[in-house]
Amino acid sequence: MKPSFLHTDQHRVEQFLSHYLQQHASPAADLQQAMAYSILLGGKRIRPSLVYRCGAMLGAHAEDLDAAAAALEAMHCYSLIHDDLPAMDNDALRRGKPTCHIAFSESTAILAGDAIQSLAYELLTSHNYHHVSSSRILDMVRSLSRHSGAQGMCAGQALDLAHTNRSFAADTLEQMHRLKTGALIQAAVELAYYASPVNNSDHLELLQQFSASLGLAFQVQDDILDIESDTETLGKPQGSDHNANKATYPSLLGLAAARQKARQLYQDAIQALEQLPYPCDDLKALAQFLIARKN
Amino acid sequence: MKPSFLHTDQHRVEQFLSHYLQQHASPAADLQQAMAYSILLGGKRIRPSLVYRCGAMLGAHAEDLDAAAAALEAMHCYSLIHDDLPAMDNDALRRGKPTCHIAFSESTAILAGDAIQSLAYELLTSHNYHHVSSSRILDMVRSLSRHSGAQGMCAGQALDLAHTNRSFAADTLEQMHRLKTGALIQAAVELAYYASPVNNSDHLELLQQFSASLGLAFQVQDDILDIESDTETLGKPQGSDHNANKATYPSLLGLAAARQKARQLYQDAIQALEQLPYPCDDLKALAQFLIARKN
Structure with missing residues (x-):
């Protein structure tokens, strides 16, 4: 079941992004239009919701989370635009x-x-924060840049491209996904932590365990949906990864084992969460939704 | 005449970048190689030298300038890689x-x-600064992101592409260059300021005037060299901008007027510099070199 806060969070981050884009328009009209088109194209806004829900759990003020939520969505959005290019995945x-x-x-x-x-x-550095120190904002920028670059998301996409049409061992597939999708999911949780008043490295570590398991579970589920779902529900051609000769969890493990793996990762994520002394109902509901989703 | 510090600065930033790349290697081998290839390909390293010379003038410690110098060069390098792509300028x-x-x-x-x-x-957020506060490091990140994005360098490239094969008014050409090349030159000077102990908005404004004039002068000179120089000296096909039907200062104003404009901008830059109460010999020599260069 779709948690009710997902719609609220989605609306909030879209308003924030839309407002920022209007207030900081580019002198290049085409560029401005293409940015607004891609950023406001829709999507579940899962990373922003992770920021808002994790931040709220840790006692952060909502207005201190807007920039992180928007920055995560921007980073995700830019990666989709480049991944779709003809030289990359060539998706229309x-x-x-x-x-x-x-x-x-x-x-x-x-x-x-x-x-x-x-x-x-x-977004991260221009925001008017109320309760976040400069040093913690720097932590946010550092986390985002490390998870986005050559040791994070970009590395995942490079590994993905390098292995298209080749055989993929299960552990290479896992490394690729931990970087390509998992890194930004981790960044979402870390940014929420840095925007919150919590300063406890054990808690940060549990949050990192939660997000690492959740990020991989999310990707296994994506692979399953690529086979199970139809084009209309998915918004992209069904089986497109399969047809592009990309290794997927179902193709490597079989569909039943892939489903089992997604469930196990979900349980690992919840277990890490439950060790934290915070009310985690929303984050649990979000994790549950991501595993049970149909698109 | 080439200032002797240019070689020192070039060596310093290359060592710093090379060391960072080795210490933070990507798990994706192709990506790592392509990054190192492009970053260490050479070039005059003008933006790093601007950071070091401007920072030294303002009393910054050299070790507090390394990250800014390297970040500026990285930003410049990424823009060259993307500008050269087949869908962009298609340069081999x-x-x-x-x-x-x-x-x-x-x-x-x-x-x-x-x-x-x-x-x-x-680079900017992982560096071990000795005398720079978190708040000033945040100023550096904010300056770099604003000058790089939709209201800075990317806007300049978008305006350039939009006007290829079309008539270009002189003021549109100037706006394009102020964004495409000028924005990062401005960022170099601003980052040096934030890494220094100086906290004086009048001085920052004069530095911004200096860098705005210098950035445009640099680009006018680039256009002149594109016509005057030969391929071997230039490192790219001579007349390539001209042949791509790109508007240039010589094509719009004539060669003599373009030369006059470069000289005037250089004088404006020096005038701004001389109003500052700092020893500016190095920055003057750098500006002089950029205008008199042959490639």
Whole structure:
């Protein structure tokens, strides 16, 4: 079941992003349009919701979480624009609508992705925080940059491309997904922590365990849905990863074992969460929703 | 005449970048190689030298300037990789060597650019500063992100692409260059200021005037060299901007007027500098070198 806060969080981050884009319009009209198109294209806004729910659990003020939520979504959005490019996954549809390079042009899509990555850091450092010190904001920027770059998300996409059409061992697949999807999920939880008043490295570590398991569970479920779901529900051609000769959990493990793996990872995530002395109902509901989702 | 510190600064930033890349290697081998190839490909390292010279003038400690110098060069490097892509300027040569997408692949070049942008922020926020407060480091990140994104460098490249093969008014050309090249030159000077002990908004404003004039002068000179110089000296095909039907200062104003404009901008830059109560010989020599250079 879809948790009711998901819609609230989605609306909140979209308002925040939309407002920022309007207030900081680019002098290059095409670029501005392509950025707004891609950022406001929709999507579940899972990373922002993770920031808001995790932050609230840790006692952060909602207005101190907006920049982190928006920065995470911006970072995710830029990666999708670049992943969809002809030289990368060459996808024409995203969330049921033309991808950025189809709706605009390839060069504009490359630049929009680049500018949206800059935007993530601009959001984090331009925000008017109420209860977060400069030193903790720096922790946020450091976490986001490390999880996004050559040792995080970009490395995951590079490993993915390097292994398309080749055999993939299960542990390489796992490493790839921990970087490609997991890194930003981890960043979401870390940024929420740094925006909160909590200063406890044991708690941070448990949050990192939670997000590592959740991030991988999310990706296993994505692979399962790529096989099970139909194109309309998914918003991209069904079986597109399978058809692109990409290794997936179901193709490596079989569908039943992949489902079992997703359940196990979900349980690991919940177990880490339950060791924390905070009310974690919302985060549990979010994790449950991500595993049970149909698209 | 080439100032002697240019070589020292160049060596220093290359050592710093090379060391960081080795210490933080990507698990994706192709990505790591493409990043190192592009970052260590050479170049005059003008932005790092601006950081070191401006910072030294303001009393900053050299070890507090390394991250800013390296971050500026990383940001410049990523923009070159993406500008060279087939969908953008489609250049096969850069500094006399194959561009990143030729030496590796288009997808690896896109990802290397993306990861190098992340690297810039990672460098700024992971550095062990000795005399710079968290709040001033945040100022550095904010300045870099604003000058890089949709209201800075990316906007300049978007305006450039939008006007290729179209008529360009002189003021549009100036706006484009102020963003495409000028924004990072401004960022270099601002980052040096934030890494220094100086806290004086009038001085910051004069530094901004200096860098704005210098940045534009640099680009006018680039346009002049594109016509005057030969391919071997330039490291890219001579007349390549001209041949791509790009508006340039010489094509709009004529060669003599373009030369006059470069000289005037240089004088404006020096005038701003001389109003500051600091010893500015190095920065003057650097500005002089940038205007008199042959490649």
